[in-house]
Amino acid sequence: MSESANSACETARAEVMFDTRRLDAMKKRARGREQKRYRTTPIPDLVSECDGEGLSWPRRAARLVCRMCESERPVIEPEERIVFTRTITSVPPVYTAEAWAERTAGRTLHELGPISNICADWGLVLNQGLLGRRQAAAEAQQRMSADEDAVEFLACAEETIDAVLALAARYEAEARRLGREDIADRLARVPAYPPRTLHEALQMLRLLHAVVWMGGHYHVGLGRFDQYMWPYLQADLASGRLDMAGAEELVAEFFISLNKDSDLYPGVQQGDNGQSLMLGGVRPDGSSGINELTYVVLRAALYTALIDPKINLRISRDTDLDLLRVASQLTRQGLGFPQYSNDDVVIPALVAHGYHLEDARNYTVAACWEFIIPGEGMEVVNIGAVSFPLAVDRAIRAGFAAGEGMDGVLERVRREVQMQAAAVAEPYRRLLLPPAPYYSIVMNGCLERGRDLSGGLRYNNFGIHGAAAANGADALAATEQFVFGDGSIRAEQLLQALDANFEGFEPVRMQLSNVAPKVGQNGAANKYLRFLYQCLAEACAALDGNGRGGHFRAGSGSAMYYVWLARGKPGDGEFPIGATAEGRRAGEFFSANLAPALNARVPGPISVLQSFATIDYNQVCNGGPITVELSDTVFRDTESLTKCAMLVRAFAQLGCQQLQLNTINADRLMEAKAHPEMHRNLIVRVWGWSGYFCELAPEYQDHVIARSLYLV
Amino acid sequence: MQDGLVADIRDFTLHDGPGIRTTVFLKGCPLRCQWCHNPEMISCEPQCMRSPAGDRTVGRWYSAFDLASMLLSQAEILRASGGGVTFSGGEPLMQSQFVAEVIERIRPLHVVLDTSGYASPEVFRHVASLANLIYFDLKLIDPEEHRRYTDADNRVILENYRWLAASGIPFVARVPLVPGVTDTPQNLERIAETVCGSPNLQGVEFLPYNRAAGGKYAALSMEFRPAYDQKRALNLDFRAFAERGCRFRILGPSPAVPAEHSGDG
Numbered sequence: 011m012s013e014s015a016n017s018a019c020e021t022a023r024a025e026v027m028f029d030t031r032r033l034d035a036m037k038k039r040a041r042g043r044e045q046k047r048y049r050t051t052p053i054p055d056l057v058s059e060c061d062g063e064g065l066s067w068p069r070r071a072a073r074l075v076c077r078m079c080e081s082e083r084p085v086i087e088p089e090e091r092i093v094f095t096r097t098i099t100s101v102p103p104v105y106t107a108e109a110w111a112e113r114t115a116g117r118t119l120h121e122l123g124p125i126s127n128i129c130a131d132w133g134l135v136l137n138q139g140l141l142g143r144r145q146a147a148a149e150a151q152q153r154m155s156a157d158e159d160a161v162e163f164l165a166c167a168e169e170t171i172d173a174v175l176a177l178a179a180r181y182e183a184e185a186r187r188l189g190r191e192d193i194a195d196r197l198a199r200v201p202a203y204p205p206r207t208l209h210e211a212l213q214m215l216r217l218l219h220a221v222v223w224m225g226g227h228y229h230v231g232l233g234r235f236d237q238y239m240w241p242y243l244q245a246d247l248a249s250g251r252l253d254m255a256g257a258e259e260l261v262a263e264f265f266i267s268l269n270k271d272s273d274l275y276p277g278v279q280q281g282d283n284g285q286s287l288m289l290g291g292v293r294p295d296g297s298s299g300i301n302e303l304t305y306v307v308l309r310a311a312l313y314t315a316l317i318d319p320k321i322n323l324r325i326s327r328d329t330d331l332d333l334l335r336v337a338s339q340l341t342r343q344g345l346g347f348p349q350y351s352n353d354d355v356v357i358p359a360l361v362a363h364g365y366h367l368e369d370a371r372n373y374t375v376a377a378c379w380e381f382i383i384p385g386e387g388m389e390v391v392n393i394g395a396v397s398f399p400l401a402v403d404r405a406i407r408a409g410f411a412a413g414e415g416m417d418g419v420l421e422r423v424r425r426e427v428q429m430q431a432a433a434v435a436e437p438y439r440r441l442l443l444p445p446a447p448y449y450s451i452v453m454n455g456c457l458e459r460g461r462d463l464s465g466g467l468r469y470n471n472f473g474i475h476g477a478a479a480a481n482g483a484d485a486l487a488a489t490e491q492f493v494f495g496d497g498s499i500r501a502e503q504l505l506q507a508l509d510a511n512f513e514g515f516e517p518v519r520m521q522l523s524n525v526a527p528k529v530g531q532n533g534a535a536n537k538y539l540r541f542l543y544q545c546l547a548e549a550c551a552a553l554d555g556n557g558r559g560g561h562f563r564a565g566s567g568s569a570m571y572y573v574w575l576a577r578g579k580p581g582d583g584e585f586p587i588g589a590t591a592e593g594r595r596a597g598e599f600f601s602a603n604l605a606p607a608l609n610a611r612v613p614g615p616i617s618v619l620q621s622f623a624t625i626d627y628n629q630v631c632n633g634g635p636i637t638v639e640l641s642d643t644v645f646r647d648t649e650s651l652t653k654c655a656m657l658v659r660a661f662a663q664l665g666c667q668q669l670q671l672n673t674i675n676a677d678r679l680m681e682a683k684a685h686p687e688m689h690r691n692l693i694v695r696v697w698g699w700s701g702y703f704c705e706l707a708p709e710y711q712d713h714v715i716a717r718s719l720y721l722v
Numbered sequence: 723m724q725d726g727l728v729a730d731i732r733d734f735t736l737h738d739g740p741g742i743r744t745t746v747f748l749k750g751c752p753l754r755c756q757w758c759h760n761p762e763m764i765s766c767e768p769q770c771m772r773s774p775a776g777d778r779t780v781g782r783w784y785s786a787f788d789l790a791s792m793l794l795s796q797a798e799i800l801r802a803s804g805g806g807v808t809f810s811g812g813e814p815l816m817q818s819q820f821v822a823e824v825i826e827r828i829r830p831l832h833v834v835l836d837t838s839g840y841a842s843p844e845v846f847r848h849v850a851s852l853a854n855l856i857y858f859d860l861k862l863i864d865p866e867e868h869r870r871y872t873d874a875d876n877r878v879i880l881e882n883y884r885w886l887a888a889s890g891i892p893f894v895a896r897v898p899l900v901p902g903v904t905d906t907p908q909n910l911e912r913i914a915e916t917v918c919g920s921p922n923l924q925g926v927e928f929l930p931y932n933r934a935a936g937g938k939y940a941a942l943s944m945e946f947r948p949a950y951d952q953k954r955a956l957n958l959d960f961r962a963f964a965e966r967g968c969r970f971r972i973l974g975p976s977p978a979v980p981a982e983h984s985g986d987g
Contacts, residue, residue, distance in 0.1 A: 524778055532795065611778075614733035616742065616796055650736045656803040657734060660742065663802060 026313045027255035032089045033262055037314060040269040045085075051097040054081045056104050067113070068445040068462065070104035071225070072166035075448045076173040078224040084184035086193065091209070092263050093181055093193055094217050096271040101226040117442035120390055122228070122276060124444055125463060127284060127376045127392065129231035130452035131385020133238030135218060136211055139203040144171045146457040153460075160460025166447035167457060174221055174448075175202055181217075208242040208257060212264040215239075218452065220271065225448050228276045229284030229377035232319055233384040236289045236303040243303050254306065261303075261310040268318040283318065284377025290333070291324025291353050294368040299324075300333065308336050308348075315343055322375050323348040324356075327662045334655035341654065342645035344673040349379065349635055350658055355667045356381055359631035363563060365469065379567055379603075379633040379668055380473055385454035388466050389560065390441065391473035391632060394434035395571040396549070398482030398542050399590050399600060401426035403508075406489055406591060410501040416494045423486070424545045427476075431549035431562070434474055439557050470560035473632035476546040477571035478600030480529040480607045483538035484592035488526035491534070508589045511596045523593030523609045530606030531613065532620040540624045547629035565632025566625065566667070572602040599716070603670070605637040608716055615640070615657055623664040635668040636661070645673065679703065679715045725783040726820035729763045729812060733796065737973050739834035739855060741805025744796055746789065748811040748821065749781045752840050754873035755861065756948045757900045759935035763812035771941040786820055790827035797831055806832025806854070815841035818849050825852045836896075839879040839886075846882040847889075855924070856893035858886060861904055863912035871903055871949075880916075887920040895926045901954035907962075914962035926963055926970035931956060 039045065054077040060070045078098060085095040105113060120126070135143060147164045154160040178197050185194035199205065200214035215232075222230045246252035252260075268285055275283035289307055293299045311321050323337055337348050351373075360370035360381060369383045376382045380391035405422035412418065443464035450456035450463040492499040499507075499518060507515035527534035543564065550562035576599050578586050588596040593609055601607050604622045612618055615638045622636045638657075644650050654671070661669045682703050703711065729749035738745045750766035751758075758764065762771060768781030784792075793807050800806050807828060814821050815837055825833050835853040839846065839860075850856055860883070861876075862868040868876040886893055895917045899905045917923055936946035963970045 520777055532792075613731045613744070614735070616733035616744065616799060620795065644736060653734070653736055653742060653803070656742050656805075660799045660803070663799060 026258070026309065028259040028262075030313065033259065033266060033313075036087070036089065036263065036266050037316065040266050040316065043273060045095055045270045046273075048083075048085045048095055048097045049099050051081055051083050053098055053100055053102050054078065056102050057106055060104055061106070061109075066162065067104075068162055068166045068447060071445045072169045072447045074101070074104050075170040075221065075225045079170075079173040079177040079221065082177055082180075082224075084181045086181070086184055086188055086190060090263075091193065092213050092216050092260070092267050093185070093197075094220050094267070096220060096224070096274060098224070099274060101224065114442055116440065118437040118440045119442055120393070120438075122226075124226040124228070125388070125446045125449060126227055127229040127231075127380070128387055128389065129233045129374050129376055129382050129384045130222070130449070131454045132215060132218075132233050132452065134385055134454060135201075135452045136214060136238060136242075137204055139205075140171050140175060140201045140218075140451075141203060143451050143457060144168055147171070147451075150457055150460045157460060163445075163447060163450070163462045164457065164460055166445070167451055170225075170448040171451060174217065177221075178202070178217060205242060206245070207251060208239065208246050209252075209260055211239055211242040212260055216264060216267050219268075222449055222452075223271070223275055225446065227446065227449055231374060231376050231382070231384075232285060232287040233374045234288045234291070234299070234372070235319075236301060236307055237293070237299055240301050240303045243306070244301075247302075254302065257303070257306050258310050258313070261306055262313050265310055265314045265316065265319060269316045272318050285318040285320060286322055286375050286377055287319040288322045288324065288374040289348070290329070291351075291373075292326075292357075292371050294371045296371060300330075304333070305336060308340055311345075311347075312340055312343065315345065317345065320346075321348040322351060324351050324353050324373075325658065325662050326353045327659070329659065329662065331652070331655050331659065334658045335652060338645070338651050338654040338658065341640075341671045341673060342651065346670065346672050349375075350661065350669040350671075351375070351379075351381070351633075352662045352665070352667055352669075354662060355627045355665055356631065359628045359667075362628050363471070363631055364561075369468070375633065378569070379635050379670075380565065381631060381633045383469055385452070386467050387469040387471075388443075388453075388463055388558075389469055389471045389473065389563075390438065391471075391563070391565070392567070392569060393438045393472045393474060395475035395477040395568065395575065396427055396430040396434065396546055397477060397571070397575040397587070398427070398479050399485065399575065400587050401430060401542075401545075402482045402485045403587055403590055406485070407505065410493075410505060416490050419486070419489065420541065423542070424548070427542070427545040428549040428552060431474055431546065431553060435472070435553050435556070435562060438472055441558070466558055470556070470558040471563050472556045472558075472560060473563045473565045474546070474550060475565050475567050475569060475571060475632070475634065476543055476630070477568040477575055479539055479542050479566065480535075480601045480605060480610070481590060481592055481594060482542050483529050483535050484526065484607050484610065485590050486538040486541075487528070487535040488522045488591050488593070491526055492521065504591060508591065511589045512593075519593050519595075521593075522591060524611075526592065528592075528606060528610035528612065529621050530610050530618045532617040536621050536624040539621065540626060543625050543630045547626070563632040564630045565634045566604050566630055567632070567634030568600070568603050572600040576600050603634050603637045616660065619661050619664050619666055619669075623666050625667075627665070627667040630667075633668055635670040636666055637670045637672065639672040641673075676715060679711070683708075683711050683715065723786055723823055724820060725785050726789065726817050726824070727766065727768070727781050728784050728789065729760075729780055731792070735808065738808040738810065738836065739806065739857070740832070741803035742800055743805045743808050743834070744793060744800065745808040745810050745836075746793075746814075746824075748809065748814040748817050750816040751811060751813045751838070752816060752874060753813065753838055755898075756871050756950070757898065757903070757931065757935050759932045759937070760812070761939055761942055761944050761946075766816065769942060771938070772943075786823040786827060790824050793824070793828050793831070797828070800831060804832075806834065808834040808836055808857075809853075810836035810857075813838050813840060815845055815849060818845045822849050822852055825849075839882045840874060841878070841882065843878070843882060843885065847885060850886060850889070850891055853891070856886060856891055857896050857927075858883060858893050859896050859898070860913050860916065861898060861900075862909055863916060864909070867903075867909070871900075883916070887917070887922070890922050892922050892924050893920075894924045896929060897926065898929045899931050899956050899958075900950060901931055901952065901956055902950045905957040907957065907959065910957070910960065911962045914966055914968065918963065918966035918968040923968075926968060928960070928970065928972045930972060 083097045151164045182194045182197035200210045205211035289304050357370045373381045405419050409419035446463045507518040512519040529535045546564040550564045553562045727749040730747040733744040735745040751764045762780040771778045833853045834855045836857040939946040
């Protein structure tokens with residue numbers, strides 16, 4: 011670590027360094043969603059004009075960005091220094107429903123359709139400025155004048171650049187009108203030209219990032235913020251333009267600005283918007299990337315205490331305990347972040363999956379936890395999930411019927427996982443990604459190659475979640491011990507109990523639930539946890555190519571599947587699976603991501619980490635965090651805070667991949683459910699994201715409450 | 723070698739000694755403290771706890787080898803944080819041979835012995851000598867009061883205490899604060915008289931009364947009958963310690979006072 015970073019450690023423990031009065035008011039308004047009052051601009055109608063002009067799809071995608079930018083009405087609040095507030099509530103379609111259905115017939119759209127859940131190379135566009143990117147497009151156009159598709163794409167990209175520049179110019183004019191010369195002067199510089207200061211860089215990022223959402227994209231990651239922003243802060247500090255307190259205030263204001271429109275961003279649940287930001291880790295050359303901005307960001311997030319951005323921190327077994335202590339202060343706030351990734355494990359795994367070492371070292375997370383290379387990955391990291399409990403349930407039933415032993419059951423699990431993975435992958439062989447001319451500008455090589463982002467980047471892999479592994483492994487461990495081991499439960503008795511949803515079989519359920527070994531106890535269930543992910547990795551490898559020049563990555567996240575695989579998606583009639591052999595009744599949730607099953611009693615977080623450390627993460631590199639919930643009492647004194655930092659280091663030392671620490675107090679959650687009006691600011695993280703507890707649907711609230719009753 | 727009856731094993735226990743620790747709760751206790759919040763650790767036999775969360779057997783037999791193996795699987799993590807293993811309960815000295823054997827097997831891991839001090843002097847001295855740090859509970863100094871609230875004589879406790887205070891083995895005195903019982907000015911004064919000045923005393927830790935103390939009794943078909951007013955505010959006047967230059971602190975959340983204090987010394 012550099013000397014300057016060491017000095018940052020000292021200041022990192024101090025309280026907020028700047029006068030917070032200005033931002034306090036802004037923060038309050040963002041929390042209260044007061045920006046809603048500006049949202050009066052009519053949603054532009056694109057279909058008729060696009061149809062009238064007979065525009066191609068890429069042209070329509072570009073026109074959408076242009077119209078959205080043109081329609082935006084500048085909003086500059088009196089005390090703001092980083093501007094842009096969205097005034098249009100939603101993104102209009104570019105085709106009629108009929109034309110859209112025709113265009114997409116026989117093809118698979120991913121989720122809502124538009125490209126999502128990836129991360130731009132923000133450093134690239136900051137370095138070049140939009141005019142620099144425009145120049146790159148113009149050069150490519152000359153070079154590829156014979157390639158019609160390339161020419162059209164590049165023209166589209168230029169059109170969107172011009173639209174963003176025009177929007178910036180209108181903001182500049184409004185700032186001058188209001189006598190806000192400082193803002194106007196910055197907008198005269200950025201985003202057209204490369205920023206010279208941290209303030210300019212943040213203003214540029216705010217605008218360019220917001221416009222991505224205006225094009226219909228979502229889960230727009232912020233990438234390695236303390237890497238690409240650091241040169242600007244460094245220059246400011248060197249010239250004396252800015253001190254650390256000033257930097258903290260600017261970053262805090264930028265963070266507040268990310269919360270102004272976030273309720274407009276699509277997501278499965280409120281708060282699930284994927285404004286993830288990465289800190290720390292190594293540089294592409296392998297040296298430590300931790301710098302003073304790393305600490306500034308942590309402190310700014312401590313101050314803002316808002317759900318955006320979601321902070322991620324890359325660490326290794328050697329990460330300084332001081333940094334982890336500051337990060338633990340953030341955990342103490344109960345925002346559900348930072349989320350930690352272990353460089354020691356992630357980088358080799360990415361290399362093993364075909365990523366160049368320099369790229370692997372530059373990894374970030376897409377929206378929740380999926381590892382992706384900024385500007386280099388057009389990866390679809392969450393095409394679906396394999397249900398481990400379903401694979402195990404089918405294998406047990408078929409294996410019993412065939413009179414097989416444990417080995418036979420395991421062989422069937424292997425085949426079931428393979429079949430499920432193939433079924434998940436199949437529709438994605440017909441994946442249709444809509445053109446994304448504006449998003450292409452902030453990716454590496456799209457303009458230079460004259461190819462839209464939807465055509466792919468250097469890395470084009472797909473990710474498949476392996477969901478509810480703890481439940482599946484527990485079911486196998488219970489079956490082994492009681493059916494094939496001591497014979498205390500007969501095979502047909504187990505099946506009867508499951509089919510009866512344990513009604514009339516309470517002693518059997520108790521035995522399965524309370525006596526059997528569980529994932530999280532670091533015992534006999536571990537080997538099945540490892541086995542299940544091995545099955546998934548093998549299944550992904552067996553799928554061969556994905557048709558887009560990539561392959562399939564096995565992952566350990568569950569996203570919404572811990573609910574869907576237990577109860578079905580909303581509107582589904584029946585539960586996809588009944589009671590399961592780990593003692594879970596039909597309809598009860600599975601565990602989310604990598605966490606012990608809800609009925610598992612575990613000794614504590616160390617045992618939980620030890621259990622999950624048995625997974626071979628070199629084969630399972632799509633991401634998906636171990637989720638550990640800590641009682642808020644863990645953070646009440648400085649000694650305990652240090653122990654929390656040690657726990658995070660233990661996570662890295664044990665060779666785990668990703669960790670999410672939550673601070674929850676069950677009483678408070680139940681109170682919040684009963685009296686939501688009193689707990690509007692209560693933030694929890696349910697899976698890869700944080701959300702306001704009171705904005706979650708009741709079944710998610712119940713899950714969070716159930717989980718916190720088993721606080722470790 | 724006899725197996726040991728373990729009530730529970732918890733890892734990442736925050737208030738049981740330095741660093742990251744795993745605590746082994748031994749089942750069985752010779753005292754009957756009215757404020758006991760772990761009533762499932764009193765009996766020396768496995769017991770069933772019945773609750774809406776389901777039935778659960780408390781108490782599992784371990785061989786010293788198995789328990790030591792389990793603890794050693796965490797050794798790297800415990801050591802890296804300057805932590806180790808804490809033996810608590812119940813009263814761990816009720817199974818002193820088992821505890822001693824486990825300690826021998828997990829050497830050189832750092833060991834804390836959390837004890838009421840109620841054991842024969844031979845047993846106490848033997849196991850205490852194997853530990854790196856002792857948490858010694860002091861509840862009531864007055865013999866009558868002690869008998870009244872814990873159903874046990876405190877003579878052997880104080881005898882063991884005096885040996886410990888002169889032994890050179892580092893120890894922390896732990897005082898459960900029970901309203902109107904242990905937190906009285908007289909009792910705190912006598913505890914301060916007893917402990918302050920011992921060269922190997924690392925400090926005094928006060929454990930605020932746990933208002934959920936009675937929570938587990940129904941599940942065990944036991945009765946919680948405190949002969950004191952649970953709701954009474956605690957006396958948090960620790961001048962007797964501060965005046966003697968004795969380092970002390972209050973563990974866990976305490977709304978009335980900041981979490982950490984230290985005397986003039």
